[in-house]
Amino acid sequence: MFPSWRMQLGEARRALKEGQLDRACAIVQREELREFRQARELSAELAGRVAQRARGRLAAGRSNAGWNDLELAEHVAGCDLPVAQVRNEYRQAVFARAVDFLADGRTAVAQQELAKLARRGLRDAQVRQLEEFARSMSEAEQMLSVGSSAEARQALEKIAVEELAIEKSPENLSRDSVKIDWSRLAQRVEWLLAQCQRHSQLRGELHAAANQSDWHQMLARADKLLSVAPRDRVARAARRQAWHAVGLDATAVFHREGRPLASLALNDTKRGAQGSASKTQADDTMSGSQEPNRFMLWVDAVGGFLVCLDDEVVLGQPTPGSAVAVPLCADLSRRHAVIRRHQGGYTLDPLGEVKVDGRLLTGPMVLGNRHEIELGSAVRLEFTRPHALSATARLTPLSGHRTEPRADAVLLMADSCLLGPKSHSHIACRRWQGDVMLFRQAGRLHCRSTMEMTVDGSQADGPTPLESGARLEGEEFAISLEDV
Known part of the structure; x- marks a missing residue:
């Protein structure tokens, strides 16, 4: 035996x-x-x-x-011999993503990637170097955002000298270090420096227009200033003064340069009462003949978010004449998958090759919080339900593939969408002191806030309906809605 x-x-x-x-x-x-x-x-x-x-x-x-x-x-x-190589590959991949995010101006996302390495005990001299670069970039961006362009310029000029000096010191780096493409990061620094210069020039033109009581020029310069520094108090005050002086309608809105506003259908009549689609309309959505009900939500100093209001959302490749709600610039079918919301839950219906947490789907599947969706061979999205009492869900790109228009995340909005500093917010705004809520009421989109807020220049007291191109502003935040 x-x-x-x-x-x-x-x-x-x-x-x-x-x-x-x-x-x-x-x-x-x-x-x-x-x-x-x-x-x-x-x-x-x-x-x-x-x-x-x-x-x-x-x-x-x-x-x-x-x-x-x-x-x-x-x-x-x-x-650790069998795992050392895999650990290093992981470190290099995350580090490379962080560099790409920094070069694209997504500093907060880059800092999140570097934080992963710190949590895994993979913070070496090179990671600390890039962390310091990202921290300096974030501070400079915040300074510029509030209109402190001179301080932002000083911080950026310091970055350009000190960080490159560290890179030229090979003794600070390990043999497994990743070569940083400083040319891409330098281009980002140079772009921000140009924005600082533009801000200073526009600020001077604004003061000149104010001295001459040229209200139309003053309003134009204030709008351009806010496109560079969304939280510039001088520009905000000048804009309010110019509005009052020339008697502009209270619903006149600020919009970002290069982003023309069109008619934004936010009410539920586009899909029927209470935002529910009939069977015929659902068939239209699946066939691509029905325009998706959606808009872009721009949160200054936070990011841009594609908000989908329908109960059925099609994901696929953007093509002319296609009514895909979430167009993804990748090698996908024109209509690759459908996410459906029903009674507060979500199901994923694969039309092309779709995996969830690595498992190939052969039919519809109920989605749960933090499920990872893979479309085709490359596109990866994380599905989350941030708020336990809200049916609104969020799709966050994990693979770097962008949506069209480009967005940091996609929100599948049910009855409400919460923006604020808390962990259960659908859009995390860490520096805010309170919350802003978007919600549906009587077939229209409304907003309310725990902070003082104006909507299109008028004080918002309690629930306030939103129109196409609405602009929401508080002391420390600004939000724009844009038709897509």
């Missing part, structure tokens, strides 16, 4: 052959097997297999599962 330890090793080998890696690892880690050479050899093989699985999970964006695999592989092997 075979000894017990041989039987246990045989069981572990069968589990490995059947792809049951976790079960095989649990067997070889038993205390009574550790003294045997065959068990140690099998442990090394298992550690390699688990490390390989970790590589795949990390590449798919499942960082928690992948990291757990790395810790398991290290524990099984008794050393």
Whole structure:
């Protein structure tokens, strides 16, 4: 009869052959097997297999599962040799994404990527270097946002000298360091410097117009200033003064340069009462003949968000004449998947190749919080339900593929959408002191806030209806709605 330890090793080998890696690892880690050479050899093989699985999970964006695999592989092997390469690949991939986000002006997202490395214990000299660069960029962007262009310029000029000097010091970097494309980051710095210069010039022109009581020029310069520095108090005050002086209608709105406003249908008549689509309308949505009910929500110093109001949302490739609600610039079908909202829940219907958490879908699936959706071979989106009492959901791009128009996230808005500093907000606005709520009421979109707020220049007391191109402003925030 075979000894017990041989039987246990045989069981572990069968589990490995059947792809049951976790079960095989649990067997070889038993205390009574550790003294045997065959068990140690099998442990090394298992550690390699688990490390390989970790590589795949990390590449798919499942960082928690992948990291757990790395810790398991290290524990099984008794050393970090099988996982060191995978760890370094993960560090390099996250670091490279952070550099790309910084170059694209998405500083907050870049800081989130670098924070992942810190949490995983992968903060080395190079990561600290980029963290400091991102921190300096964020401070400069905030200074410019509130109209302190001189201070922002000083901070940016310091970045251009000090950060490049660090890069030229190879002793500060490890042999596994990633080469930073400073030319792309330098272009971002130069663009911000040009914005600082433009702000100073516009501020001078604004003061000149005010001295001459040229209210139309004053209003034009104030609008241009706010396109550069959305929280510039001088520009806001000048705009209010000019509005009052020339008697502009209270619903006159500020809009960003290069973003013309069109008619924005925010009421529910586009899809029927209370925003619910009839079966015929649903069929129209699926066939692509019905225009999606959506708009862009621009939150200054936070980002842009594509808000979809329909109960059925089609995801696919943007093509002429297509009525895709969430167009994704990637190698996808014109109509690749449909997300449906029903009684507060969501289902995902695959029309092309769709995976959820790595599992290929052959039919509709109920979506849960933090499910990862993969469309085709590359596009990855995270589905979340931030607020437990709201049916509104959020789709956050994980793979870097952009929407058309470009948005930081997609909101599938049910009855309400919360913007604020709390963790359950649908749009996180960390520096705010209160909340802004968008909600549907009597077939129209309304807003209210716990902070003092104006809507299109008029004080908003209580629930306030929103029109096309609405502009919401408070002491520390500004929000614009734009037709798409």
